[in-house]
Amino acid sequence: MNLGSILEGLMANQGRNQGPFGGGRPGMGGQPGGLGSMVPGGMGGLAGGALLSMILGSGAGRSRGGSLLKAGGLAVLASVAFKAYEDWKTKQMPNPNQANLPSQPPAGSGFHLDEEKDKDGNEMGLALVQAMISAxxxxxxxxxxxxxxxxxxxxxxxxxxxxxxxxxxxMAKPADAAAIARLPRTKEQAAELYVASRVAIGDVNTPEEKAYLDRLIALMDLPGDLVAHLDTQVDAVGKTVAS
Known part of the structure; x- marks a missing residue:
């Protein structure tokens, strides 16, 4: 399957089809300076009118998620997960005042989408799309x-x-945390899938959303302190790009 075509389909009716990194597949590849130096808008308003926005729904939290994806496509999910994971590994405190989008993960980090495959052998980007729609x-x-x-x-x-x-x-399947939890091969991939799920949900406002995320956390065996880092990073970056 062509991940780039799937992303373009989800972001349909956006005007230009150029990826936010200056060309190539949306959300993949890169340009000097990383995500923090990128000007959002290469694919138009992802949070307004696209097929993906129909899936994500409305509300302030989901709007922030749409803005985050507009700023960097799927690659920004990996970057957010990478920053939180690195802070967790070095035992830094979660930082709710993150000012910029984190840089792209380096090759060999376990968070580089062009290198990663899920447990089924598919591109990790496809797993992120699955996680977002399920959540x-x-x-x-x-x-x-x-x-x-x-x-x-x-x-x-x-x-x-x-x-x-x-x-x-x-679209035909119901929300299924267990199916998503079977996709990651590594703890790094589990962190990425959790970030994708949190971005899709936005603010956790209902018991159903909380139960879904709690089940995903348990099934992927994500440590509570790592989840705290991931949540803080998602919220901080989401607020930054939406402001």
């Missing part, structure tokens, strides 16, 4: 009528059959 369904805002509407939009996208089938299959 977005956890509060029930995507009822059968809304899911059918999104499936109709997917059918109209200029995607290959494999890419359409992948997205349609995800």
């Amino acid at each position: 977005a369904k956890s509060d029930g805002h995507l009822d059968s009528q809304e899911s059918a509407r999104i499936q109709e939009q997917i059918q109209q996208l200029s995607l290959g059959n494999d890419e359409k089938s992948f997205l349609l299959d995800l």
Whole structure:
């Protein structure tokens, strides 16, 4: 499957299709200075009107998640997870005042999307998309009528059959933390999938969302202090890019 095509489909009707890093697949690749030096907007307003925004829903927390993805695509999820993971490993305190988007993870770090495969041997980016869609369904805002509407939009996208089938299959499935928890091969990948899930949910406002994340944490065996770092980093960076 072509991850780039899937991302372009999710970000459909955005105007320019140029990736936010200056070309190539959206959210992959890079440019000097890393994510912190990038000017958001290469793909237009991800949080306004795109297919992905239909999936994520509305609300301040989800708007911040959309802004975060607009700023860096899937690669920003890996960067946020990498920064939190490194701080956790070096026993630094979580920093709620993170001023900039963290830099891209270096090669060999376990967080570089171009290098990583999930447990099924697929690109890690596909696992992140799965995690986001599953988490977005956890509060029930995507009822059968809304899911059918999104499936109709997917059918109209200029995607290959494999890419359409992948997205349609995800939309047809209920939220399933256990299925997402089976995807990571490493603790680093588990951290990335948790970040993707938190970004998709935004602010945790319902018992269903909290229960979903708690189950994901337990099944992926993420330490509580690492989760605190990941939560703090997601919230801090989300507020920064939305301001």
